[in-house]
Amino acid sequence: MFYGLNNFVKKILPKGLFYRSLIIVVTPIILLQIIITTVFFDSLWIKTNKGMTRSLVSEIKTFLDEYKSKKENKQAILDLYNENYDFVVRFKENKIFPEEIPERWFSPMDRSLRRELKSAFPNDYWFDTTSYKEVVYLKIRYKNGFLQIFFPKSKIAPSSARIFALWITLPGLLLIMIAIVFLKNQTRPIVSLAKAAEKFGKGELITGFRPSGAKEIRQAAYEFDRMRKRITIHLNQRSEMLSGISHDLRTPLTRLKLQLAMIKQPDVAKKMGDDVEEMERMLNDYLEFASQQKKEETEIVKINNIINNVASKYDSNKITLELDDNYEIHLRSNAIKRCLANLIDNGLAYGKKVKILTKKSTNNLLIMIDDDGPGIPESEYQNVMKPFYRIDKSRGQNKSGVGLGLSIANDIIRNHGGNILFEKSPLNGLRVKVFLPF
Numbered sequence: 496m497f498y499g500l501n502n503f504v505k506k507i508l509p510k511g512l513f514y515r516s517l518i519i520v521v522t523p524i525i526l527l528q529i530i531i532t533t534v535f536f537d538s539l540w541i542k543t544n545k546g547m548t549r550s551l552v553s554e555i556k557t558f559l560d561e562y563k564s565k566k567e568n569k570q571a572i573l574d575l576y577n578e579n580y581d582f583v584v585r586f587k588e589n590k591i592f593p594e595e596i597p598e599r600w601f602s603p604m605d606r607s608l609r610r611e612l613k614s615a616f617p618n619d620y621w622f623d624t625t626s627y628k629e630v631v632y633l634k635i636r637y638k639n640g641f642l643q644i645f646f647p648k649s650k651i652a653p654s655s656a657r658i659f660a661l662w663i664t665l666p667g668l669l670l671i672m673i674a675i676v677f678l679k680n681q682t683r684p685i686v687s688l689a690k691a692a693e694k695f696g697k698g699e700l701i702t703g704f705r706p707s708g709a710k711e712i713r714q715a716a717y718e719f720d721r722m723r724k725r726i727t728i729h730l731n732q733r734s735e736m737l738s739g740i741s742h743d744l745r746t747p748l749t750r751l752k753l754q755l756a757m758i759k760q761p762d763v764a765k766k767m768g769d770d771v772e773e774m775e776r777m778l779n780d781y782l783e784f785a786s787q788q789k790k791e792e793t794e795i796v797k798i799n800n801i802i803n804n805v806a807s808k809y810d811s812n813k814i815t816l817e818l819d820d821n822y823e824i825h826l827r828s829n830a831i832k833r834c835l836a837n838l839i840d841n842g843l844a845y846g847k848k849v850k851i852l853t854k855k856s857t858n859n860l861l862i863m864i865d866d867d868g869p870g871i872p873e874s875e876y877q878n879v880m881k882p883f884y885r886i887d888k889s890r891g892q893n894k895s896g897v898g899l900g901l902s903i904a905n906d907i908i909r910n911h912g913g914n915i916l917f918e919k920s921p922l923n924g925l926r927v928k929v930f931l932p933f
Contacts, residue, residue, distance in 0.1 A: 513682040520674040528667050535659060544607050548651045552611040554580060555644065559635060562642075583645040590640045593621050604652050624648070684708025688716050695723050697912040699793055741778045748774055796828050797821045798860060798931075802851060805835045813843060815850040822853075824860055824933060826911055834907040835862075837900040838927050842866030846924050855933065859913070862929040867922040876917045880905045 509515055558576050565572055569586075576582045599605045605624055608631070612620040619636035626632060631651070633644040684707045691704045701723065706716035751771050758764040799821040806814045842849040846868030854861045871879060871886065878884050882902040905915050913931040920926035 512685060513678055516678050516682065517675065520678065521671055524667055524670055524674075528663055531663060540653060540659075541603055541607070543653045544603060544651060545611075547653065548604075548607045548611045551646065551650050552608075552615050555633075555635070556615050558582075558584070559637070559642070562637075581647060581650070585643045586637065586640060587643050588638075588640040592634065592636050592641045599624070604648070608651060681708065684712045684716065688712070688719060691716075691723075692719060693912070697910055744774075744778055748778070793825050793827055795823050795825055798824055798853065798862075801828055801831055802835065802853070802862070805832050805839065806851065808836075809839060809843070809849075813848055814839070815848065817850065817852045819853045819855060822855060822860055822933065824931060826931065830907045830910070834904040834929070835864075837904045838864045838929075841900050842868065842925070842927075845869060846922075848922065850922065858933060859930045860933045862931070864927040864929070865920040865922045866924040867920070868924040870919065870923070870925045871917060879917075880915070 509518070558572070558580075562569060562572050573584050573586070576584055598609075602624070608622060608624070612622065612633075616635055621634040621641075623632040627645075629648055630645050631648055633646070635642040635644065687704065687707070691701050694701050704716075704720065706713040706720065708716075748771055752768070755764050755768050755771065758767075799818045802816065802818060806816060839849055839851075842864060843866070846866035848867050850865040852863040852865070854863070875886055879886065879901050882899055884902075901915075908915050908929055908931070911931055913929065916928045916930070918926045918928065
């Protein structure tokens with residue numbers, strides 16, 4: 496039971512830290528106002544209203560007794576009460592007395608007036624508190640007609656209720672506004688830290704971030720900034736080392752090509768030349784793997800424009816496009832172009848045709864790349880994402896790469912906060928599903 500209640504509370508509670516903190520601050524203020532209001536109505540307003548209503552009914556009863564006792568000159572009594580008691584009293588002779596009384600049980604004023612009139616004039620009264628804004632309309636049965644009485648509501652409703660409501664509402668609203676401003680200032684550093692962590696996780700350049708806020712938040716932000724700098728230095732060192740090694744190997748390869756050009760045995764020169772070209776292709780892959788770590792600013796681009804730009808570099812007979820609307824999305828265009836090119840190259844290397852589709856979901860933009868090649872075994876889906884990994888079976892016969900194409904594409908998409916999945920293609924080859932946050 497408690498587990499179910501706990502889950503229900505978690506579902507209805509807001510997810511953000513600011514709104515949860517606001518509930519913690521505002522709830523006691525509202526509860527305190529409710530308690531004070533309840534006590535006020537019970538101990539002051541209702542009792543005061545009851546006393547004023549009883550006094551009013553006593554005045555009316557006194558007037559009616561005096562009116563009945565007078566045999567002559569009854570109009571003088573009416574004029575006297577109209578002048579001195581803030582009443583408007585008239586005798587309506589030969590008028591039908593209404594039987595039904597409009598009841599408002601939720602109104603304390605009506606309940607109190609009904610209770611006092613019932614004890615003084617059983618079944619001989621009728622009143623209306625809603626037809627007039629500031630006046631109560633009362634009828635008392637008398638002989639073959641009734642006495643029509645108008646009196647102000649202030650005679651039975653204390654005016655302090657409005658003042659009390661004003662004084663209890665305005666300070667409460669003021670406290671809530673102060674709490675909102677204070678909580679905004681306290682949660683802003685946490686939000687900034689979360690956004691910086693999200694940007695860093697996507698590989699974006701972080702600018703303008705500095706620790707702020709409470710001591711604990713500043714410490715967390717400072718440690719995150721130190722960690723970010725250490726990771727950035729490590730990635731740069733790795734990329735520079737790989738790039739440096741690849742560049743250094745180009746010099747001996749160039750010398751080898753010059754020496755091969757002077758060999759007089761064409762068969763030997765051709766075989767050795769093929770090996771040198773393969774090494775150059777491997778070095779190009781290494782350099783591409785290292786260069787994709789370089790920082791590039793994100794920008795708002797139209798995804799269809801990028802896909803069309805990449806597809807235009809291939810034979811149109813081999814590429815089929817089925818694109819959805821031209822959605823705008825935040826990304827690093829050069830990196831996405833490199834990713835799509837790697838995936839298309841991979842599809843054309845093992846198949847004859849590639850089909851590209853786009854589709855929008857709730858939070859992601861989905862790009863699907865299908866080929867009609869031999870596909871990849873399901874057990875190898877995770878392994879092909881690893882750098883330098885190659886399958887020895889259906890897709891391993893091609894010797895033009897070193898196993899970095901899919902790894903580079905996966906790194907680019909993950910740096911954008913997305914994901915890559917594999918599945919069987921409708922073309923009986925491999926389908927690559929690229930998810931980009933939208």
